[in-house]
Amino acid sequence: MxxxxxxxxxxxxxxxxxxxxxxxxxxxxxxxxxxxxxxxxxxxxxxxxxxxxxxxxxxxxxxxxxxxxxxxxxxxxxxxxxxxxxxxxxxxxxxxxxxxxxxxxxxxxxxxxxxxxxxxxxxxxxxxHSTSTSFLPEKSLRDLTKDTGAFFWFRLFITALISMPSSDKAKQDLLHFARVYYTDNDLELQRINNFDTTYKPSEALKWYSSDSFVYRLLNKAIRTENIDLLFACRFFITDLHHQLESLHKPYVERICSYDLDELLVYHGQQMTSDDFNKLKANIGELISINSFLSTSLDRQVALIYAGDKRIHPTMESVLFKIKININENSETHQHPFASISEFSRFDDEQEVLFSLSSMFRIESIDEQL
Structure with a gap:
């Protein structure tokens, strides 16, 4: 490997x-x-x-x-x-x-x-631009095509990675690779050495929320489904997921203590017209977020991240309104989410992060010209 x-x-x-x-x-x-x-x-x-x-x-x-x-x-x-x-x-x-x-x-x-x-x-x-998605029409559960087969395979692969124990050897594998890849970049090599000496599994979310080499490599690996690179990042994926798991239950209990049955969060991003058309073609269907999904409790924050189409006319500015039924969310142990404001560079953004491969159903799409 x-x-x-x-x-x-x-x-x-x-x-x-x-x-x-x-x-x-x-x-x-x-x-x-x-x-x-x-x-x-x-x-x-x-x-x-x-x-x-x-x-x-x-x-x-x-x-x-x-x-x-x-x-x-x-x-x-x-x-x-x-x-x-x-x-x-x-x-x-x-x-x-x-x-x-x-x-x-x-x-x-x-x-x-x-x-x-x-x-x-x-x-x-x-x-x-940090989110990667794929779609799963209901008929795909009965009629496995090449694309839907790849969809399930990728989810199984991610599940297998998360279940692997985090180890120092896995960490050193990634660092060795990163040092080779960034061999001519002195600043990045300094950052890699800093990561090597200071990283703790309990600080995975802090590193993910920063402008770090491991954040950039992981996002590219997920977007392109680069299996080799994902495997190299396996210890970090595991640590991120497990830290979200540890935060998930207390977070849900806190929501329930306010007598709330539903969590409402927002996600803003820019996407190509092709990807936006795929969203429109899959209303009523399931969408899988292949990457870790960053959302905010504040709609205005998400709108900022949705960008301005006037500045980038080839891209679509999209705001996702995501409703989570706390009582009916039976898969939270597999796809945990939690507030990570205390780990984020921008603690005023009220960020809620969802783990890899979280699934949602597209209820409707409203276009505003």
Whole structure:
């Protein structure tokens, strides 16, 4: 298993959700590369506009941030502005006023300001794109197709991972892999060493709620159903699930003490039009959230994470209103949920986290234009 994981890095496959591309006729110095990789690890540099465009077209399922020089922007931006995988396009130039007519996420002539905006946009991405879903029509329980077979297989695999004991060997397997993958990223290596020396199973939620390498690797593994990477993350998945289990019963008891039978939470995210259409096509059916699902008791917080379609017109801004019947929730021991505000970076967001593979039924969808 480890050998297979290490071969992935050699092939330069991106094991995080984001790719950063720098397009400039002049090659970039080492300091620029280092600074960018501290924000997005997977960096591609192009000096040829057409080779860059071909590369972007070859990765339709990745999320891309692009920095282009001013002199190439006039020709390049019309090529990529409607590609859904391109989330942000920044222009770096000496004279910003020359390019003000171009559609971009910002025009900069100062690298520090560019890095600052890039960091903000990356943090926003992880807050609004962290959920992976799959659907299970009722007939699938009787008519197993290839897709529904894969659906059940993935759930069984996750169940098996959670049931595996957490061990120091499993932790060291992931850290060894991470050190190989981030071998040229000194800042990330420092973070990995810090994780190695300070991590405790009782702090799994704290690490998941932070901007950590293990959070990014796990989310990409879940989104792409990368079995090798999921297996490498097995100890962390187990610790997260068990910590939620330990918090679940006291949390439900506290809700019941207020004579409440129902918990109402909200989840905001951006999704592609294709994924949103799948939601509309599955009203009345079951939806499985493959990832850990972050929700909030505060509707306004979730609305912020739903994003603004005017800023990203290729994406849909979606707000989920989720009702949990406390008395009838018979599978809470398998799919626990709990308030994690005390572990979150943003304790005022009233966050409630659901474990992997939680299932819900889509009751209705209201579209607001």
């Amino acid at each position: 480890a050998d297979k994981l290490f071969s992935i890095e050699k092939d330069k496959v991106n094991l995080e959700d984001l790719t950063i591309i720098w397009l400039d006729k002049h090659s970039q110095d080492l300091n620029t590369k280092t600074r960018l990789r501290c924000i997005i690890n997977f960096l591609k540099i192009f000096t040829d506009l057409h080779l860059c465009f071909e590369y972007i077209q070859s990765i339709p399922n990745e999320w891309i941030f692009i920095i282009a020089s001013g002199e190439l922007s006039f020709e390049f931006i019309p090529l990529i502005q409607n590609l859904p995988q391109v989330l942000h396009m920044y222009i770096f130039c000496q004279y910003p006023e020359r390019y003000s007519s171009l559609k971009s996420s910002g025009i900069f002539n100062n690298q520090e300001l560019l890095y600052s905006q890039l960091s903000k946009d990356v943090n926003y991405f992880y807050a609004t």
